[in-house]
Amino acid sequence: xxxxxxxxxxxxxxxxxxxxxxxxxxxxxxxxxxxxxxxxxxxxxxxxxxxxxxxxxxxxxxxxxxxxxxxxxxxxxxxxxxxxxxxxxxxxxxxxxxxxxxxxxxxxxxxxxxxxxxxxxxxxxxxxxxxxxxxxxxxxxxxxxxxxxxxxxxxxxxxxxxxxxxxxxxxxxxxxxxxxxxxxxxxxxxxxxxxxxxxxxxxxxxxxxxxxxxxxxxxxxxxxxxxxxxxxxxxxxxxxxxxxxxxxxxxxxxxxxxxxxxxxxxxxxxxxxxxxxxxxxxxxxxxxxxxxxxxxxxxxxxxxxxxxxxxxxxxxxxxxxxxxxxxxxxxxxxxxxxxxxxxxxxxxxxxxxxxxxxxxxxxxxxxxxxxxxxxxxxxxxxxxxxxxxxxxxxxxxxxxxxxxxxxxxxxxxxxxxxxxxxxxxxxxxxxxxxxxxxxxxxxxxxxxxxxxxxxxxxxxxxxxxxxxxxxxxxxxxxxxxxxxxxxxx
Numbered sequence: 001x002x003x004x005x006x007x008x009x010x011x012x013x014x015x016x017x018x019x020x021x022x023x024x025x026x027x028x029x030x031x032x033x034x035x036x037x038x039x040x041x042x043x044x045x046x047x048x049x050x051x052x053x054x055x056x057x058x059x060x061x062x063x064x065x066x067x068x069x070x071x072x073x074x075x076x077x078x079x080x081x082x083x084x085x086x087x088x089x090x091x092x093x094x095x096x097x098x099x100x101x102x103x104x105x106x107x108x109x110x111x112x113x114x115x116x117x118x119x120x121x122x123x124x125x126x127x128x129x130x131x132x133x134x135x136x137x138x139x140x141x142x143x144x145x146x147x148x149x150x151x152x153x154x155x156x157x158x159x160x161x162x163x164x165x166x167x168x169x170x171x172x173x174x175x176x177x178x179x180x181x182x183x184x185x186x187x188x189x190x191x192x193x194x195x196x197x198x199x200x201x202x203x204x205x206x207x208x209x210x211x212x213x214x215x216x217x218x219x220x221x222x223x224x225x226x227x228x229x230x231x232x233x234x235x236x237x238x239x240x241x242x243x244x245x246x247x248x249x250x251x252x253x254x255x256x257x258x259x260x261x262x263x264x265x266x267x268x269x270x271x272x273x274x275x276x277x278x279x280x281x282x283x284x285x286x287x288x289x290x291x292x293x294x295x296x297x298x299x300x301x302x303x304x305x306x307x308x309x310x311x312x313x314x315x316x317x318x319x320x321x322x323x324x325x326x327x328x329x330x331x332x333x334x335x336x337x338x339x340x341x342x343x344x345x346x347x348x349x350x351x352x353x354x355x356x357x358x359x360x361x362x363x364x365x366x367x368x369x370x371x372x373x374x375x376x377x378x379x380x381x382x383x384x385x386x387x388x389x390x391x392x393x394x395x396x397x398x399x400x401x402x403x404x405x406x407x408x409x410x411x412x413x414x415x416x417x418x419x420x421x422x423x424x425x426x427x428x429x430x431x432x433x434x435x436x437x438x439x440x441x442x443x444x445x446x447x448x449x450x451x452x453x454x455x456x457x458x459x460x461x462x463x464x465x466x467x468x469x470x471x472x473x474x475x476x477x478x479x480x481x482x483x484x485x486x487x488x489x
Contacts, residue, residue, distance in 0.1 A: 139239025
């Protein structure tokens with residue numbers, strides 16, 4: 001038993017848009033495309049057709065780009081975070097040798113994600129981005145005409161969202177149709193307005209549309225300079241979003257796709273250590289480290305590794321963006337949870353397996369898996385504390401327990417064991433949370449609770465709440481995930 005103390009412009013296009021589901025979009029593709037055409041009217045940009053330092057460090061922190069409504073109490077806040085996690089889970093199951101190290105701050109967001117500042121253009125324009133390891137495109141709010149509907153949240157003024165202004169940059173170009181990076185998004189695209197051997201084609205790459213669990217965005221692909229204090233990355237492909245719905249901040253895609261930030265930078269590994277959530281936009285951060293060599297990202301101890309794996313299904317390319325790992329077993333208080341094999345490894349139908357997702361708040365599990373875990377916690381914790389059913393109804397979390405009258409709470413340990421023997425022993429604060437002084441609830445959710453349809457994709461999505469105070473290293477060269485428990489604050 002473990003103790004718990006109180007404590008993300010250009011011309012109008014007739015081409016088919018890139019539509020990638022990033023989570024049960026709230027608008028149809030046709031509606032989004034119409035809005036994109038309307039937003040493009042009157043906008044114009046120029047068309048397109050040595051590493052100097054050893055380290056880049058960025059900060060990661062909880063974001064002010066809240067996507068939850070004003071909340072009167074912790075129950076409501078956790079309920080909306082649970083719903084957001086479930087909505088994202090629904091999307092993720094229906095999507096689509098020189099050493100150089102880059103570091104940047106990583107900030108936790110009030111809505112449950114983590115934000116990283118990135119600078120684009122000449123001169124540089126710095127904007128906040130939500131770090132997302134389950135998608136690959138990098139995009140930002142773009143142009144003075146950028147519109148974000150349903151974006152009035154706490155700490156967010158929808159009329160004053162930070163945006164990239166292309167006309168203020170001397171290095172910006174609209175991505176050309178024959179640019180090889182356009183082919184990363186549209187591998188079968190035919191540039192019909194260009195002669196096959198033409199070197200001066202003015203046709204641009206088609207616009208994109210992304211649908212997320214809680215909203216959508218659309219715009220044009222640019223080629224721009226990504227600027228860090230120690231180095232610059234020229235000809236970086238980035239999305240210039242002209243409109244969004246419920247997405248007030250840009251997205252920094254860190255997935256396994258060729259258009260992701262790590263892939264475009266030639267990063268061999270990246271790592272982070274997430275500070276604890278406070279859900280109040282406290283300006284605290286930790287480091288996001290990008291490594292283009294053999295150097296470690298900064299773990300204080302021996303890192304445990306487990307290999308990445310791929311989803312065998314090719315019909316949904318989004319699955320190929322995910323960082324799948326093989327979860328061999330889970331234990332609660334030393335008792336092994338007997339999870340059927342079909343949930344632990346992705347099958348020929350694409351269903352099953354575990355992914356690591358920085359964009360989800362709470363870990364989500366298919367109902368059958370969740371019930372096994374919840375029932376074991378109910379059995380063990382229920383011996384000592386009564387259930388708080390009234391809180392479960394209001395928060396949407398379960399199980400919840402009334403632990404009033406004691407300063408120290410004794411709860412079973414939750415351990416994930418991965419292929420290769422790597423064990424992740426979660427701090428109790430990563431899977432139970434105080435809703436008030438007397439009630440605690442498990443912060444793991446059933447990921448098909450919002451839908452009765454048959455789902456495919458990952459059975460278990462390891463969210464950032466369960467990654468708090470762990471050093472995580474994504475070794476892209478050796479195709480493995482490393483982790484180590486350490487204090488990140």
